[in-house]
Amino acid sequence: MALAMAVVIALITVISVYIFGAKVWWMPPSISTHGPAVDHQFNLTLIVTGVVFVLAQLGLAYFVWKYRERGDGRKATYSHGNNALEVGWTTAAAIMFIGLNLIGYRIWANMYFTPAPPDALEIEVQGQQFAYYFRYPGPDGKFGPTHVEKIDDATGNFYGLDREHDPDAKDDVVTATLGVPVDRPIELILRSKDVGHSFYVRELRLHQDILPGIEIPIHFTTTEDALKYNGGKYEIVCTQLCGLGHYKMRAFLQVMTEADFEKWLQSQAAAQ
Structure with missing residues (x-):
């Protein structure tokens, strides 16, 4: 035995x-x-x-x-350890x-600890039960302020923007897909709307928890290899148990050429 x-x-x-x-x-x-x-x-x-x-x-x-037990009747001996x-x-x-x-x-x-390069594209990432939303600044390069009282998922105002009265918010672009240009530094500002979530993309080798009340910056740069696999599309998942719908909380990272990214962003802006 x-x-x-x-x-x-x-x-x-x-x-x-x-x-x-x-x-x-x-x-x-x-x-x-x-x-x-x-x-x-x-x-x-x-x-x-x-x-x-x-x-x-x-x-x-x-x-x-x-x-092993040898069946010869011998008694077991015990060791009290060896300090060395x-x-x-x-x-x-x-x-x-x-x-x-x-x-x-x-x-x-x-x-x-190393800050993102000055030319990095800044994107806000909001995790909430049970989805991700991504916000891009418009041509002015500024994010509009968030008005808590205006947050309304039913109307798609996930960030509480007042587009009618805030000049900086008029050209903000909010999407459900994280589109990024290849070979360009990207800085993500992570935040949670409700409970603890996380941002995880296996292929980026990037995993960061997202906590309510805290803005967490992370940055990365994709390589040309990102365009070779899956059409540049990669899954973003939440690895923190955040509620009954945790299993379905995911989004997608879409890596594109610079030209395709500009076209994509313009199409997303037109759909706002």
Whole structure:
């Protein structure tokens, strides 16, 4: 029985390594400039922790077999631990995790602590139960103020704009699709209308929680690869349980050439 259990543990280990090594289930292609750095950090972490996983599982299989019940009546002996070994593997684990954190910190800081370029296209993103809405400034480059009393989902005024009296709000464009031009810096201003949500696009390697009462800026730049897959269309999903309709809360990111983006934005403005 012990040998069978040891073999099963070893097989699970080998199959797990194969699934990751052969990339049976793997990440979709990256379409952002920061994506390769995120992927490199992920692969580095996977390799380091993978080695620990293999050694630990094979060690478990060995000890399951070595210390099996032999049926010879011998009494079990107990160990009260080894302080030197415990200090050693705790120190090694701390060095490994702190080291990986320090390596990954630069990638994270470039995404969150480095401001978006001055020429970045600024887009507001509003998450609400259970949809996303995106607002673009008009030709004046300014967002109109939000009037809470004018917010009305029934009439499509998701941002509470007063287009009749606010000059800055007259040319704002509100859409249900996040359209962006390729190779141009994009700055998103994330906000929630009601409860906690999140903004997640696998291909962008971008995942950010959205909290009520807080404006959270993030920025990215798509690459030419974004136009090669799915017609440039990628799913945006909420990963935070935000209510009964959470399962259907999604939108789409549409990456376009600069010329196609201008045409798209004009068509969206005409439909306001």
